[in-house]
Amino acid sequence: MQGALALPRSNGELVFAAPWEGRAFGIAVALNEGDVYAWGDFQRRLVDEIAAAPPDAAASAYYERWLAAMESLLLDYGIVTREELDARTAAYESGELDVD
Amino acid sequence: MSEGHSGGNNGEHHPEAQPYAALRTKAIESLLIEKGLISTDAIDARVQAYEQDIGPLNGAKVVARAWTDAAYKERLLNDGGAAVAELGFFGAQGAEIVVLENAPTVHNMVVCTLCSCYPWPVLGLPPRWYKSDAYRARAVIEPRAVLKEFGLTLDDSVEVRVWDSNSDIRYMALPERPEGTEDMDEEALVALVTRDSMIGVAKVSAPSLTA
Numbered sequence: 162m163q164g165a166l167a168l169p170r171s172n173g174e175l176v177f178a179a180p181w182e183g184r185a186f187g188i189a190v191a192l193n194e195g196d197v198y199a200w201g202d203f204q205r206r207l208v209d210e211i212a213a214a215p216p217d218a219a220a221s222a223y224y225e226r227w228l229a230a231m232e233s234l235l236l237d238y239g240i241v242t243r244e245e246l247d248a249r250t251a252a253y254e255s256g257e258l259d260v261d
Numbered sequence: 262m263s264e265g266h267s268g269g270n271n272g273e274h275h276p277e278a279q280p281y282a283a284l285r286t287k288a289i290e291s292l293l294i295e296k297g298l299i300s301t302d303a304i305d306a307r308v309q310a311y312e313q314d315i316g317p318l319n320g321a322k323v324v325a326r327a328w329t330d331a332a333y334k335e336r337l338l339n340d341g342g343a344a345v346a347e348l349g350f351f352g353a354q355g356a357e358i359v360v361l362e363n364a365p366t367v368h369n370m371v372v373c374t375l376c377s378c379y380p381w382p383v384l385g386l387p388p389r390w391y392k393s394d395a396y397r398a399r400a401v402i403e404p405r406a407v408l409k410e411f412g413l414t415l416d417d418s419v420e421v422r423v424w425d426s427n428s429d430i431r432y433m434a435l436p437e438r439p440e441g442t443e444d445m446d447e448e449a450l451v452a453l454v455t456r457d458s459m460i461g462v463a464k465v466s467a468p469s470l471t472a
Contacts, residue, residue: 201428240298258291
């Protein structure tokens with residue numbers, strides 16, 4: 162209904178440019194709503210990651226900053242370890258585990 | 262995870278290589294599920310909500326209600342979060358929602374200089390330009406020039422106020438009701454309200470008579 166207003170993807174812009182962006186978004190929000198952390202704890206790390214990005218970095222890199230903020234929070238809180246995260250990433254990369 | 266199974270069937274030739282960020286996200290998701298901190302359904306629900314349900318149409322309904330119901334407008338300006346919740350819109354990650362009324366003499370526009378804070382329950386997720394370095398930096402330094410690039414030229418007599426959102430407060434502009442819409446009902450008004458007018462980088466226009 163009502164043309165461009167009907168969906169959040171108004172003005173022809175997709176909310177998420179790739180499926181992983183949506184997953185990264187959903188994980189961060191679901192963890193917050195599950196009281197694993199306060200939103201401000203995540204947001205402060207997002208601010209740091211954005212500040213550390215090269216000037217004029219592509220806006221499309223936004224969710225890479227988002228992912229880095231979430232990873233740093235999970236590591237700092239001891240929720241996951243770098244070792245298990247690296248091992249699991251490698252398993253997906255090698256095809257040992259299927260991404261989808 | 263057991264180790265030692267390198268060189269599986271698909272190891273050498275993926276149909277399409279996944280970017281590192283996609284692999285990393287998948288790794289995080291699978292570990293959090295194993296640890297019982299999250300479920301696939303919970304993630305799916307959030308993604309689907311922001312892709313399909315939560316967007317500027319929510320804010321447009323809030324604006325149209327405020328234009329047609331003076332008591333609602335007063336509640337909206339006094340306590341934005343409670344007033345948008347009256348219409349069924351929730352989920353500002355614990356942040357307050359503050360609504361700023363635009364008027365012929367005062368124009369409010371919203372930015373998040375540090376990242377991307379935005380009133381999700383009423384506007385959904387921010388457009389790409391809202392997250393850009395250029396908008397975040399320039400909105401506070403030269404708001405009139407930025408507004409002009411959005412096609413909004415304000416008279417020098419209009420005071421421009423720029424509001425910097427953060428994790429505690431998410432701002433939304435309440436645009437002026439355009440002249441010539443006195444006979445329109447709330448539902449018809451909803452269709453006039455644009456996302457950009459609620460960020461404060463545009464005004465709402467009356468429908469063209471030639472349509």
